[in-house]
Amino acid sequence: MNWEQLLSLKRHGDKNKRLRKEQNETRLGFEVDYDRIIFSSAFRSLQDKTQVIPLSKTDFVHTRLTHSLEVSVVGRSLGRLAGQKILEKHPHLKTIHGYQMNDFGAIVAAASLAHDIGNPPFGHSGEKAIGEYFSLGNGKRFKDQISAKDYQDLIKFEGNANGFKILTEDRPGVEGGIRLSYATLGAFIKYPKESLPHRPTQNIGDKKFGIFQTEKKTFEEIAVELGLIQTRSGENIGFARHPLAFLVEAADDICYTIIDFEDGINLGLINEEYALEYLIKLVKNSINTSKYHTLTSTADRLSYLRALAINTLITEAVEIFLKNEEAILAGEFHDSLFDKSSYEAQIKDIIKISVERIYQSEDVITKEIAGYKMLSHLLDTYTRAFLPEENLPDSNFDKLVKNSVPKLQISEDLSVYRTLLQICSYTASLTDGFTVASFEKYKGLRL
Numbered sequence: 001m002n003w004e005q006l007l008s009l010k011r012h013g014d015k016n017k018r019l020r021k022e023q024n025e026t027r028l029g030f031e032v033d034y035d036r037i038i039f040s041s042a043f044r045s046l047q048d049k050t051q052v053i054p055l056s057k058t059d060f061v062h063t064r065l066t067h068s069l070e071v072s073v074v075g076r077s078l079g080r081l082a083g084q085k086i087l088e089k090h091p092h093l094k095t096i097h098g099y100q101m102n103d104f105g106a107i108v109a110a111a112s113l114a115h116d117i118g119n120p121p122f123g124h125s126g127e128k129a130i131g132e133y134f135s136l137g138n139g140k141r142f143k144d145q146i147s148a149k150d151y152q153d154l155i156k157f158e159g160n161a162n163g164f165k166i167l168t169e170d171r172p173g174v175e176g177g178i179r180l181s182y183a184t185l186g187a188f189i190k191y192p193k194e195s196l197p198h199r200p201t202q203n204i205g206d207k208k209f210g211i212f213q214t215e216k217k218t219f220e221e222i223a224v225e226l227g228l229i230q231t232r233s234g235e236n237i238g239f240a241r242h243p244l245a246f247l248v249e250a251a252d253d254i255c256y257t258i259i260d261f262e263d264g265i266n267l268g269l270i271n272e273e274y275a276l277e278y279l280i281k282l283v284k285n286s287i288n289t290s291k292y293h294t295l296t297s298t299a300d301r302l303s304y305l306r307a308l309a310i311n312t313l314i315t316e317a318v319e320i321f322l323k324n325e326e327a328i329l330a331g332e333f334h335d336s337l338f339d340k341s342s343y344e345a346q347i348k349d350i351i352k353i354s355v356e357r358i359y360q361s362e363d364v365i366t367k368e369i370a371g372y373k374m375l376s377h378l379l380d381t382y383t384r385a386f387l388p389e390e391n392l393p394d395s396n397f398d399k400l401v402k403n404s405v406p407k408l409q410i411s412e413d414l415s416v417y418r419t420l421l422q423i424c425s426y427t428a429s430l431t432d433g434f435t436v437a438s439f440e441k442y443k444g445l446r447l
Helices: 029-038 041-048 064-089 101-113 123-135 138-145 148-155 159-168 182-188 213-226 243-266 272-282 298-323 325-329 344-359 362-386 396-404 416-429 432-442
Strands: 230-232
Touching: 029 101, 029 182, 041 064, 041 432, 064 101, 064 243, 064 298, 101 182, 101 243, 123 138, 123 148, 123 362, 123 416, 138 148, 138 362, 138 416, 148 213, 148 416, 159 182, 159 213, 159 416, 182 213, 182 243, 213 416, 243 272, 243 298, 243 325, 243 344, 272 298, 272 344, 298 325, 362 396, 362 416, 362 432
Parallel strands: none
Antiparallel strands: none
């Protein structure tokens, strides 16, 4: 892979090549990507979607929106730092093509901003609820009506693939979704493969999948334009990651490792002294102990250590990325950047505590159980309304359900798979609060 192609400014529908040296410096294409994402309705809905604590009303706990904004800030720093060194190593990118350090930052920031845009309500339990509706619930009735790949898309419903769908799918009067640059879309795709084969290798890019069957053609077009290395061909396609996807992943890893931990401390789920000790281990080489001991409040101590920890991990992630740049460009780097971290033990300790004290806390589990049941009920309601079982006439309730979801536009000639995927994508687009309201409405609990 080469940086000239990887930094493509092309957008869906472009007839002519967009050259970086011809860009308006006051309105750069990669910065336009960020703006388009942040003004999209899909992004705004993240303000009422779970990051860690479902339906939390406390003012210091992160939602998907605040998490995504923070990831984008970290991603911008990662991109700029890496971009500065890449331009020094490959000066023709600047002197001939006009690329700047900030271009790398803008691409990673935009992809980071969008990284959770396809996630369902109630966090990762929402993904499981959708998938298991088709593998274990009433959705099993569709298995024999669709192909193996189509069915795999549903039973392993993936927020990353749904995000790519949201960013690129055609809508009436709107072709190409929100029309991001191919560079940003490439950096967004953490798992550049279809749902099958499932985890064919231990390559980090094969861990999950990032493309539904409906977006396969779009994905291939983008991959070819960017010059991504093809890893599988024929019926099951796959590509090596866009190099900047490693930085997007690192930005997310940094934020959920440190900031989810911070939420746990603020909520009282993790003892302050115990938790701060773990953060101090992570930043022991950069902490100013005299300054630290002048801080008297938990919030100030936590803020100081968080800033140091994020800066420490940003610096190291860039170092690992640059050290492995050639292997990454050759498609031969198969780990996340933090798999190579000298702080791996400290990171694992923090994540282990977060799992035990936050992700498996009674409050989180109770609300995830409720969310799981709600999403399963909504899927049952929508599939029965739009795809009734054979020989069963539409009930008046089904007709009312159809009229209650005007955003769920499904034409009668749509295939079973596409209908089911539209239902899943619509359900995934709901906020936590709207999911609760819809469930109560269909159960007759709300007037």
